[in-house]
Structures are given as C-alpha cells and as structure tokens.
Amino acid sequence: MDQELIDLVKPDGLLARSGKDVQIRFVDLLAAEIEIEMPGEPVRYKLKSLRDLYGPGNNVDVVDPQNDTFMPLFLMIEEEIAKYYLGEMPRLTDGSVGLVLNQLGMDPEAATSDPFTLRIQMALRMCLSLNSYSPPGSKVGSQEDREIR
Secondary structure: OOHHHHHHHOOOOOOHHHOOOOOEEEEEOOOOEEEEOOOOOOEEEEOOOHHHHOOOOOOOOOOOOOOHHHHHHHHHHHHHHHHHHHHOOOOOOHHHHHHHHHHHHHOOOOOOOOHHHHHHHHHHHHHHHHOOOOOOOOOOOOHHHHHHO
16 A cells, blocks of 8 residues: 555545545656646655555455456556546557556566556556555565565
C-alpha cells in the first residue's frame, strides 16, 4: 500500500475537504504519474513501483479468482482492458489481451513501451497502492517486509 496516496484520497484527506468525488486519471504512463482532481489546481502524483508495493503475500500459490479479497485487483485489470478497447483500440482481440496478460504474469514489471501493457501496469500500481493483499498485522513496506521478498 502507498500510505501517502491513501492520505490524499481517504475521507478525511485533502480531497474530502473539496466536497467532490475523487477523480484520478493516468497522465504519464512511462513516468507512472497520475493526476488527482482537486479544487483549483489538480495534484500530480508519481505511483510507487510494483516492487515497492509488493507485500509478503497471502501464503497461497495461486490467486483464486472466486476470492472476494482479490476482486478489486481483477476488476482494475478488466476495467483497463475495457477502457483501452473502447477508447483507443476497437480492434483489440482476445489473443492480444492474452499475450499481454501472459507477459505480465511472468514479469509484472517488464519494461515496455506498449501503451496497453503500460495501462495495465498502471492499474496494478493503483490497485496495490490503495489495497493491501498481505495478511493482517504484516508490516508492508517495512525493512522486514523487503527482506522477506
């Protein structure tokens, strides 16, 4: 999780004082920057790398797609696929989506310039920034956590 980002968007954070819904958009895929709509000027924020967001895990070898714990992660990926299809690539095929997801399954942080892959990587970073997939009581992001990985 990224506590700094959470502090910006949580109910008593900066956005709550604006009285508006949180609006976040990707602005620079290569630099992993998002823009958070705020009254006055929007705030730009650089997302942490996936490596910095990884926790110790849930002691499972395979993520169960039926487990509600992981639903935000799956929905974030699915949403980016749909947005890319509707907005940028109406000829997107199941095969091309499968290739990208297979590549990300092997190395989620793989260097790429492919806009579709970058969008999914950004979605993963956003989801992992705002949600914890580590067991309760673990010290995500601590020195101890980094040594576990």
